[in-house]
Amino acid sequence: MSDHTRLDALPDGPFARLAALLKDVEPGKEPISLALGDPSGAVPEFVKEALAREAARFGNYPQIAGTQEWREAAAAWVAGRFGLPSDRITPDRHVLPLNGTRDGLFSVLFPFVPERKAGQRPIVAMPNPFYQVYAAAALACGAEPLYVPALAGNGFLPDYAALPDEVLARIAAVYICSPSNPEGAVATRSYWDRLFELAERRDFIVLADECYADIWFDAAPVSALTARFAQSNGFSRLLSFHSLSKRSGLPGLRSGMVAGCANLIAKFRAFRNVAGPQVPTPILAASAACWRDEAHVTAGRTAYQDKMAAAESILGNRMKRPGGGFFLWLEVGNGEEFARRAWAEQGVRLLPGATMGREISSGKTQSNPGFSYVRVALVNDLSTIMTALERVREIL
Structure with missing residues (x-):
């Protein structure tokens, strides 16, 4: 061997x-x-209460799609937080629970990255510096990770459009973190628009790691979801990842979500139904309470x-x-x-x-x-x- x-x-x-x-x-x-x-x-009391109330459900297998309570809370948060019509972010088609965002950011490539693109090994592009799970996911699914510099000169956000044509032709997916880790850079509406226009031309998906979206100082960041909906009246080519580790300060809960294109969510859910871990039902109950509470x-x-x-x-x-x-x-x-x-x-x-x-x-x-x-x-x-x-x- x-x-x-x-x-x-x-x-x-x-x-x-x-x-x-x-x-x-x-x-x-x-x-x-x-x-x-x-x-x-600090763990909010309502989280403790939800875990205690649903503790008996640790004795049952949870559903990969989450409970109806969780789906409704998650969809309502996405719509309200990012100014989207509630009928365009539906509980059963546009959100999916994750065991923290790292779980989703790693597993998401497997159902979407092809064996070949433009006749060659596909590329998954990511910022440099980067969250290490992006590279792990790319390598594990057989893609070539491409580390695109995020420098002071480009506002600490990767300039994917500046890549050579032969490289762009091979890209199957790009990761983008906003606000970014480690720099704290925030993508503007125009940045998102340009990225999605590039994704349309070059046929790749955008994986928006927005786990820091609720931690800001002067103005709330523009979300990829908001920008994509305004641009296309939908969420095609987009999956956006969110975490209660950052939003609620509860990294031990291991709870997050992915939201976006209904077709991509359906394909990802089908993959996770055979290869992904479910979020335990008591954790879903506590998570639903977190998505509902803003205080x-x-x-x-x-x-x-x-x-x-x-x-x-x-x-x-x-x-x-x-x-x-x-x-x-x-x-x-x-x-x-x-x-x-x-x-x-x-x-x-x-x-x-x-x-x-x-x-x-x-x-x-x-x-x-x-x-x-x-x-x-x-x-x-x-x-x-x-x-x-x-x-x-x-x-x-």
Whole structure:
């Protein structure tokens, strides 16, 4: 049996790379981690009540499509949140539950990526830096992952239209994250319009990772769903992914959804019915309650806005305010060196941007779009964040 598999090209995970980078370094002060984007939110009482009320249903197999209660709550949220007609986002045709967005972002390619496109191995394009599951999905389904630079010069959003014709002809799907992880960049209406026009011309689907859509600072992000409906009076070629890990601060619930084109949802649901995990019924009940409630989301967003304001007061012009999400993307010269120094001198654990990216030119580390950056997660309590950022300021 060969030791080589198609996943050999999968990069090591960013936190494994961070552990290796810091393994011989002792923290210089009491340790604080701003590396992991773990919201660590308080669990709302209505979530606990829903889980307790439906606990007996752990004894039954759940349905892949979710309960009627969940479907109605999810569809109503999508329509209300993104300003869509309620009769165009229907509970039975336009939404599907997921075990968190990572589950869906990985499995979604399998029913849609062909064996060949333009006579060659198909391409799945993604931003660079990127959420590692995008690459894992592309490689696992036999596609070639294409890492498209997301740089300051293009607003930290990949310019897919600038790719060569021979590359565009092979693209089967593109991932796009807005607000983006790690940069916090937000796609504009015109960006979405151009991307969908390209998708129409080049025959690919758009996988919009919008799990940070409810965490913003000045204005709510324009959703791919809103833009596509305004452009085409429908959702063709689009699947949009959303998560209660970020919206509700409940990553341990492992609950999300995908919404979009009814035909794509039907095909994805059929695939998941034989190859995907169901969301347990008590989790669906708690999730439905989360999709229906906005008060806890508003409170969470206010807390993130307070944390971002504190970061601005401490770091000043050393940082740039993101459009959304809960990360800072700090330019520091050499991200790995800075992360080692922050840990050794200040006891602050940061994630080097290079761990989330790939070199554009093989062997040239500075060609990695994340080389000059560190990602800073503003998810701890406000006091801890302020202490950590005051330490970081000392070495900026």
